[in-house]
Amino acid sequence: MNLTIDNLDFHQLVENSLNSILIVCEDQTIRYCNKAGLRLLNLTSLDQILNKKISQFLPPDLHDMCNEGLTRVIEKQEIIKEMDIKIIKNHGEFADVEIMTIPFYFENKVLAQVIIQDITKRKIAEKRLKDREKLASLGQLAAGIVHEVKNPLTAVKGFLQLIKESQNHPYLDTMESELEKALQTLQNLLQVSKPDLQDEPLILIDLCKELNSILLLFQEKLYSVEVEMDLRDSDKRFYGKKNLLLKSFFNLIKNAIEAIMADGKIKIEHYYHEGWIHIKVSDTGQGIPEEKLVILGTPFYSSKPDGTGLGLTQVYTTVHEHGGNISVQSVVGKGTTFHIQLPIKIN
Numbered sequence: 001m002n003l004t005i006d007n008l009d010f011h012q013l014v015e016n017s018l019n020s021i022l023i024v025c026e027d028q029t030i031r032y033c034n035k036a037g038l039r040l041l042n043l044t045s046l047d048q049i050l051n052k053k054i055s056q057f058l059p060p061d062l063h064d065m066c067n068e069g070l071t072r073v074i075e076k077q078e079i080i081k082e083m084d085i086k087i088i089k090n091h092g093e094f095a096d097v098e099i100m101t102i103p104f105y106f107e108n109k110v111l112a113q114v115i116i117q118d119i120t121k122r123k124i125a126e127k128r129l130k131d132r133e134k135l136a137s138l139g140q141l142a143a144g145i146v147h148e149v150k151n152p153l154t155a156v157k158g159f160l161q162l163i164k165e166s167q168n169h170p171y172l173d174t175m176e177s178e179l180e181k182a183l184q185t186l187q188n189l190l191q192v193s194k195p196d197l198q199d200e201p202l203i204l205i206d207l208c209k210e211l212n213s214i215l216l217l218f219q220e221k222l223y224s225v226e227v228e229m230d231l232r233d234s235d236k237r238f239y240g241k242k243n244l245l246l247k248s249f250f251n252l253i254k255n256a257i258e259a260i261m262a263d264g265k266i267k268i269e270h271y272y273h274e275g276w277i278h279i280k281v282s283d284t285g286q287g288i289p290e291e292k293l294v295i296l297g298t299p300f301y302s303s304k305p306d307g308t309g310l311g312l313t314q315v316y317t318t319v320h321e322h323g324g325n326i327s328v329q330s331v332v333g334k335g336t337t338f339h340i341q342l343p344i345k346i347n
């Protein structure tokens, strides 16, 4: 093959480019559109775009800007670099794009070449990141407030006990138990948002044995849910914080059971591979929509009417504290798998 600048088929290069390319005249009509352009705009034939005004594919608030931009490019031969705008597709749907407009010289005339890149996916990813950051800072704020609220409540509890000693009243017991509940909620919140507060010692744990015993806690909920245990390499021991890990597995199994509306199945796997212990908790439940996957583990995200949204936060912080990784795969209507990897040696 002898590909040179002279025998390169430029038409094919432009026609099959992954970026959409349009050529626009000074009267704003579109004179050329490549295949990517048709795909981007959901068009099936060139008749739908050729000799049409470019403004037809732009929201009304961008028409003036488009006019002015084309004048700059065609009359002053300027280059307009990377502008993020919205375009209107064939069926009226909007798409986020980045456009660049440069002069295009043709038979002694100057036209405008518009190069368009679809950035819908990038925009969605940016939005998710922002949402996640927002929620994470909300979690930190909550942890700070918990600290402040816990101290006065603990003081009230102390005084309540003193009052009870001198004169008992039936309301005092209720007050004390309600206060205890509030303090417990605050403690839970603090634990999940600040894992470093726990000074639990590291011990060798038989994870297979623990997974079996946690399942017993759900006995009464398991009448309509089938459970499959596939626990391999059970001789491996993991050096970690037992209570934190047990709580994590509890939270994952609880979520799996809650995700199953009627009948369904849960599978719990344990195996060892190249220095890592793998634990998978899968369910055939309702699944998690793609846009929600990225915010899992963020404090307070819950789709359940009585959920705290702290279960997965506890799971994620515990796994990370042990030097592990966690990933989720989910298909709406089919089910979800949480995959945890824990390094067998912690440095």
Ligand SMILES: Nc1ncnc2c1ncn2[C@@H]1O[C@H](COP(=O)(O)OP(=O)(O)OP(=O)(O)O)[C@@H](O)[C@H]1O
Residues within 6 Å of the ligand: 251, 255, 256, 259, 283, 285, 286, 287, 288, 296, 297, 301, 302, 303, 304, 306, 307, 308, 309, 310, 311, 312, 313, 336
């Ligand atoms: N296995 C799963 N299947 C489907 N959705 C899940 C699963 N696990 C978690 N989720 C989603 O993630 C959200 C957050 O879970 P998380 O455990 O943090 O809180 P919660 O379960 O809502 O409340 P809590 O754990 O306090 O009862 C859930 O509300 C649910 O929407």
Ligand SMILES: [Mg+2]
Residues within 6 Å of the ligand: 251, 254, 255, 307, 311, 312
């Ligand atoms: Mg939960």
